[in-house]
Amino acid sequence: MTIVEKILADRSNKDQVKPGDNIWVDVDILMTHDVCGPGTMGIFKGNFGEDARVWDKGKIVLIPDHYIFTKDKYAMRNIDYVTKFAKEQEIVHFYEPFTDDYKGVCHVALAEEGHNKPGDVLFGTDSHTCTSGAFGQFASGIGNTDAGFIMGTGKLWVRVPESIKFQFEGEFPSYIMGKDVVLQTIKDIGFDGGTYRCMEYGGDAVSGLNMEERMTICNMAIEAGGKCGIIAADEITKKYLEERGVTDYQIHNSDKDAVYHSVHTYDAGKIIPVVAKPYSPGNVEPAENLSHIEVTRSYIGSCTGGKTTDFVAAAKILKGEKVKIETFIVPATRNVERNFEKIRIGGETLKEIFENAGCKIGPPSCAACLGGPEDTFGRTHADEVVISTTNRNFHGRMGSMDSKVYLASPYTAAASALTGKITDPRKYIKKIEVEIDG
Amino acid sequence: MDKIRGKAYVVGDNIDTDQIIPAIHLVYRTDIEEEAKNYGKYAMSGMDPSAVKKTFIEGDRYESDYTIMISGKNFGCGSSREHAPLALDKAGIKAVVAESYARIFYRNSVDGGFLIPYESKDRLIDEIKTGDEIEITGNLLKNITADKEYILGELGDIEGIITAGGIFNYAVQNGFISK
Numbered sequence: 001m002t003i004v005e006k007i008l009a010d011r012s013n014k015d016q017v018k019p020g021d022n023i024w025v026d027v028d029i030l031m032t033h034d035v036c037g038p039g040t041m042g043i044f045k046g047n048f049g050e051d052a053r054v055w056d057k058g059k060i061v062l063i064p065d066h067y068i069f070t071k072d073k074y075a076m077r078n079i080d081y082v083t084k085f086a087k088e089q090e091i092v093h094f095y096e097p098f099t100d101d102y103k104g105v106c107h108v109a110l111a112e113e114g115h116n117k118p119g120d121v122l123f124g125t126d127s128h129t130c131t132s133g134a135f136g137q138f139a140s141g142i143g144n145t146d147a148g149f150i151m152g153t154g155k156l157w158v159r160v161p162e163s164i165k166f167q168f169e170g171e172f173p174s175y176i177m178g179k180d181v182v183l184q185t186i187k188d189i190g191f192d193g194g195t196y197r198c199m200e201y202g203g204d205a206v207s208g209l210n211m212e213e214r215m216t217i218c219n220m221a222i223e224a225g226g227k228c229g230i231i232a233a234d235e236i237t238k239k240y241l242e243e244r245g246v247t248d249y250q251i252h253n254s255d256k257d258a259v260y261h262s263v264h265t266y267d268a269g270k271i272i273p274v275v276a277k278p279y280s281p282g283n284v285e286p287a288e289n290l291s292h293i294e295v296t297r298s299y300i301g302s303c304t305g306g307k308t309t310d311f312v313a314a315a316k317i318l319k320g321e322k323v324k325i326e327t328f329i330v331p332a333t334r335n336v337e338r339n340f341e342k343i344r345i346g347g348e349t350l351k352e353i354f355e356n357a358g359c360k361i362g363p364p365s366c367a368a369c370l371g372g373p374e375d376t377f378g379r380t381h382a383d384e385v386v387i388s389t390t391n392r393n394f395h396g397r398m399g400s401m402d403s404k405v406y407l408a409s410p411y412t413a414a415a416s417a418l419t420g421k422i423t424d425p426r427k428y429i430k431k432i433e434v435e436i437d438g
Numbered sequence: 439m440d441k442i443r444g445k446a447y448v449v450g451d452n453i454d455t456d457q458i459i460p461a462i463h464l465v466y467r468t469d470i471e472e473e474a475k476n477y478g479k480y481a482m483s484g485m486d487p488s489a490v491k492k493t494f495i496e497g498d499r500y501e502s503d504y505t506i507m508i509s510g511k512n513f514g515c516g517s518s519r520e521h522a523p524l525a526l527d528k529a530g531i532k533a534v535v536a537e538s539y540a541r542i543f544y545r546n547s548v549d550g551g552f553l554i555p556y557e558s559k560d561r562l563i564d565e566i567k568t569g570d571e572i573e574i575t576g577n578l579l580k581n582i583t584a585d586k587e588y589i590l591g592e593l594g595d596i597e598g599i600i601t602a603g604g605i606f607n608y609a610v611q612n613g614f615i616s617k
Contacts, residue, residue, distance in 0.1 A: 022595055024614075035464055039520065042469045047606045074465030127518040127542060143520030143546035144468075149605055153615055157605075191452060192512040196541050225515060225540050279486075280452065370461045370517075394456040394516060395486050 002163040002260070003230055004198045006252040007138045011121045019162035019261075027059070028120040030150045033106050034064035034075070034097075036125035036143075037082040043148030054089050055154035061093040061115050062086050063106035066366045068097050072373035104333030104364030107131035107303040111215060112335050114244035118233035118251045123150060128303050128391065130221045134214035135241075136233030136251060141222060161227045162261040163198040163254075164189065168205035170268040175425050175432050177313060178209060178216030179305065179389065179409035183274045183284050186224045188264060191282030194226030197261055200254065201231050205268030211240045212309040219304040220391050223281035273424050275387075276407035279395045287412050290422040297386045298323065298417035299378055299398070300410055301330025301362070302369040305389020308339045310410040312436060315343075315350045317414035317428050318357040324420040327359040328378040330367045337364050344437040359417075371399040387416040439554070439593075439601070442532045443573045444505020446566050446581075447494060449485075451510035455517040455543065459525040460484040468524060475500045477521060478528030492568050495529060502529040506572045509536035510563045513555075514543025523552035533574055535562060535590065548596045551604030557591035 001009065001016060009016050012023040032040050045052065054060055064082055067075035079097050086094035093115065095103040103109035107128055110116055118136035122129065125147045132139035142156070150156050166185050185199070199221045206214070214231045221229030233251045241249070273287040300306065300314050311331065318327075331337040340351040340361075354361055360378075368378035369390040380386065380403035388398070393405035408416070411425035411432060418428075425432065463480045466473040478501055482494040495502045507513075507526065513536035514522060523546050526534070533554040534547070547555045556574065566572070570583040577590040593600060602608035609615045 036519065039468050042467075046469070072465070078465070125518055127516065129518075141518035141542055143518055143542060143550060145520060145550040145605060146545065149549070149609070153609075155614075192515065192538065192540070195512070195538065222516075222542075225512065227541055370456075372461060373465075392456075392516065394454045394484075396460055396484050397456055399462075401484075401487070 002198070002200060002254045002258045003136060003232055003252045004138055004163060004228065005160060007119055007121065008158060008160055010119065017160045019160050021160045023158055023160060024155050025121050025158050027123055027150050027154050027156060028117070029059055029061055029115055029122040030147060031061045031063065031106060031110060031122065031124035031129060032147055033066055033126060034078045034082055035066045036147065037062060037064070038078050039144035040125055040147040040151060041081070041085045043144055044151040047148065048152040052152060054151050057090050058092045059154070060091050060151065061110060062091050063095045063103060063109050064097050065105045066370070067372050068365045069363050069377060070373040070375050072375070075373055102334065104331065105303045105306065105366055107215070107219065108307055108332040108336070111135070111211065112333060114241065114246045117246060117249040118237065119249050123147065123156060127222045128219050130226060130228045131215050131219040131303060133218040133221065133228050133230040134211060135237055136231060138228055140228045159196070161196055161198045163200045164194060165260045165263040166199065166201045167263065167265045168203035168268040169265065170205055171208060172205050172268045172271060175273060175411060175429060176271050177409035177411060178213035180271060180274050182217045182220040183276055183281070183407065184271060185264065186220065186282050187284035189224055191280050192225040194221060194224035197226055199224065199226045199229045201229065203268070206231060207234055210309060211236060212307040215307065216304050220281065223391060273409060273412050273426065275412060275422060276393055278393050278404045278406065281392060281407060287408065287422060287424040291424070293406070293422045294420060295385045295387045295406065295416055295422060296325055297384045298325055298327040298413050299368065299386050299388040299390065300413050301328065301332065301367055302390040303332060304391040305410055306330055306332035306336065308336050308343070310389060311336065311340065311350055312343060313410040314414040315345055315353040316431050316434055317411060317425065318359070318417065319345055319348065319353045319431065321357055321418050323358045323417040325417055327417040328362060329354050329359045330362045330378060331364045333364050345434065347437070368398050371397060387413045387422060389413050439576060439597070441573060441575045442506065444532070445503055446506050446508050446568060446570045446572045447502070447504035448508045448563050448566055448568045450489065450563060452512045452515055453509055454515045455519055455522040457484040458482060458514065458522040459519065464519060464521050475528060477525040478530070481525040481529035500528070502531070505530060505532050506574065507531050507534045508562050508566050509534060510561065511537045513539050515540035518542045520546045520550055523547040523550060527552040535579060537561060548599050549605040554600055558588060559591070560588050562588065
């Protein structure tokens with residue numbers, strides 16, 4: 001069996017399962033946020049009763065993150081709604097906005113706060129819930145009705161997915177990030193090539209990546225239609241968990257004779273920086289072929305591109321330079337934001353590097369990744385052409401229907417910020433190879 | 439399954455959830471009817487204007503003239519937002535017929551009891567025109583306007599959930615939860 005088949009068998013109390021089986025699984029964690037939380041809670045109450053209690057107040061993780069820093073009355077109403085529900089139900093893991101408990105983007109906060117565990121089943125009311133697959137767990141996005149059902153029962157029906165294996169042999173070059181890796185694989189199987197399937201990433205090159213880079217890869221499994229992405233837990237995973245006091249989990253590995261839908265093997269050293277053109281994350285081309293495309297804005301942030309590793313990468317390129325176009329920096333979480341002042345390159349903090357380069361730094365949240373209310377930090381309002389580290393470039397995704405979004409790694413987004421055109425980061429290879437201090 | 443009859447609205451491949459209902463409209467409460475009808479009003483408002491031949495909803499109305507959506511591949515890709523099938527439901531869409539679906543949209547349509555997602559092996563977007571009168575009975579689709587018939591995929595395992603009206607009713611009927 002594959003990793004995912006083993007997890008789903010375990011959580012449905014079966015010796016084995018096979019792709020296509022419809023099974024009921026026990027859920028370890030249900031995650032919801034401010035956009036889909038109120039709907040989920042309404043469905044829960046509508047079906048189980050106004051006075052019903054959730055199935056397990058310790059297994060629901062509530063992380064408002066999408067529309068926080070806005071004056072929009074509806075967004076604020078949503079926050080009031082989930083706050084009231086969390087208090088009434090005594091939800092143990094509620095990260096309340098405008099207090100010291102506020103974290104930021106849910107998928108990154110889940111990892112940072114130790115809610116991700118190998119072997120677990122995690123569902124979330126956000127399509128990028130697949131991010132948590134980086135920890136060797138089954139993690140998938142669902143809608144409000146399914147989430148409301150879990151809230152009351154702790155169970156959900158699942159069709160066991162077949163898996164596609166992506167094997168990266170060797171080592172990634174220094175200028176390659178998780179974003180390049182996942183965009184390349186989405187191109188190779190097609191924008192809907194992962195539909196109903198698990199995308200399993202492995203090989204020495206993937207084992208060499210830190211947890212944040214692995215999260216970037218799993219985050220975008222949904223952009224190929226994937227039900228989940230997964231990377232087997234290893235020593236790097238264990239160390240990340242240990243630092244957060246997490247020790248009780250079960251590591252699964254795919255059997256040597258596991259059956260896959262298909263296997264794609266890559267020479268990691270030959271991967272090159274790529275960019276997804278409007279209006280699909282599968283519309284991928286080498287960055288070097290797009291050097292004629294003028295961009296008016298660079299945006300570095302989101303669950304896929306706003307982690308500490310992403311900003312260290314961007315800072316290496318931006319250090320000692322001035323951006324040529326408006327450049328937005330949005331840390332995914334407060335923890336990432338704190339690292340802006342802790343991590344130094346050549347004597348300067350990340351924050352100083354960004355400020356000196358002329359970037360605009362926003363508060364931790366989803367911000368303009370999905371448009372949002374009119375006053376959202378970094379939202380497009382006209383015909384902006386954005387090079388962005390986010391995960392979707394659908395029509396009107398970042399706000400304005402007249403804007404265009406190109407998806408790329410933080411290296412490529414930062415390099416393009418300096419030139420005003422889509423720029424292959426290999427142009428700045430010497431900067432990329434600089435070590436961070438201490 | 440009851441017979442569904444009405445006008446077809448034809449779209450292309452890869453219709454994503456931002457096209458079906460843009461994020462800026464996700465703010466309305468779904469449990470207050472006066473607010474929820476806005477999801478109907480803004481359904482399909484994220485479509486690229488240059489790709490739209492006929493408007494899905496005219497003017498300030500909350501419901502569309504169309505009953506059945508005909509799509510190509512990968513309908514509903516993108517977000518997990520359940521507001522997408524809900525918006526189509528509010529606009530009056532009873533069924534979507536597509537070559538394939540994104541997984542979460544398909545699940546949400548069925549589990550939430552919003553609409554029936556039929557699959558077709560034929561590329562119906564080349565066969566049916568927006569405004570054609572369509573009738574679906576079981577897995578038979580009739581284009582009454584063009585006098586042609588097509589066989590759709592069987593609903594299979596999900597038919598029980600659709601007939602029950604969603605996952606909650608299905609779970610009650612099958613003894614998974616009590617009500």
